[in-house]
Amino acid sequence: MDLILLSPRDLGLAAALVCLLAALSWMLRLGIGRQLLVAAARGTVQLMLLGMILKTLFAQTSLWLIAAMTAVMLAVAGYEVMARQQRRFRGSWGYGLGTLSMFLSSFAITLLALTVVIRVEPWYQPQYLIPLLGMLLGNTMSGIAIALDNLTRNTWEQRHAIEARLMLGHEWQQAIAGIRRDALRSGLIPIINAMTTAGIVSLPGMMTGQILGGSPPLEAAKYQLLILFLIAAGSGLGSLTAIWAGSRRLFDERQRLRLDRLSARKG
């Protein structure tokens, strides 16, 4: 089966549908037409740029270029995690906590997948590394963002009950155990849902892309499974790291609850 290459005309037709939707939104006074067009334009520029960058990257297989690319991906994902927090940690913890947890989980899992599972030679071959890491970062990012937001929000809301337990001599781990469990659970729910409905309700984006790109469906399904398992492991590991370090940071060496280490509520 040959790969059908998309011409500018093909993409233009699809883009025309978006313009039609924008026109409709203008006629119905939804007030969202402009936003829609800007988002479509942004997506076009970003993906075209990425395509060009990857083209260069694939041609070179230079470890340094790849490292720079992954650093940018991680930096943006770290910022995104921080931006989604209602009450973030003050100081370097605000950015560092999510970024470091994602680095530990996503990079470790990607490395494991490349060297042990797929066994790519050399392991940093960008055609495998970049998409894998991107999938992992994107999903781990959501998991960690949800889990951390849950942790800090619930700690704030239940601060009196936590302190009541501290006053009675409970250890900090005891005092925050329930909140920690809930936060972890919430971080894992997206991937559990994704695995539950995969193939029945939704055709995952990656598999769809591979099938459209001409891969045999069963091969695409196997890759999709691999990715789902890796994402589950990555989200779990990342959320665990972030929640463990984050909840520790909420208490000091005398096991006092230190809400002054959280910033004021955003928005």
Added chain:
Amino acid sequence: MPAPEIPLFQARNLRTAFIRDLALRLFAGEILGLHGDSGSGKTLLLRALADLDPNQGEVKLEGSPRESFSGPRWRRKVGLLPAESHWWEDQVGPHAEHWPMEVLAALGFSPQVLDWQTGRLSSGEKQRLALARLLANRPRVLLLDEPTANLDQGNTAAVEAIVRQYLKETGAAALWVSHDPAQLARLARRRAMMKEGRLTMEDG
């Protein structure tokens, strides 16, 4: 009865963001009465003594500096009863390991109180149960923040009697915050006043 030489509990040069160079001593078996306007720092003082807020200074229990205790162990020995109690389980029972049944009885509760839903407790019930919950830890020092504020006369008398009895039995000491001069006159041989983060001992 002359006060024993060595204080059971003492604080020196205690400082927080609000409290300045505060000194305080409690002797075995005694109640020190504490009063002062709202916002004068009484609650902040109790929180600092229980090591719940960051603070500096020398605080000792039975001669040992608090640094030789972990935070939780210190707070089991220096028990704080806040003005408003909080409950994290659905039922009363799981909030303490060994409820002092005689205290519950003296406060007018039957043993079935441990099955009660915490969401349906009145403020007076909460306040009395919180005292029993605290005494379950057998603390050496009681920091009581207006422990009878929500109680009627009968229950106030019961709480006063229970604390007195506890101090007599165990040789513990208490710092009792109250807005009621008559109550402090009844309970405390020594009194102190808090004003703008400073503590003044009152003689007589």
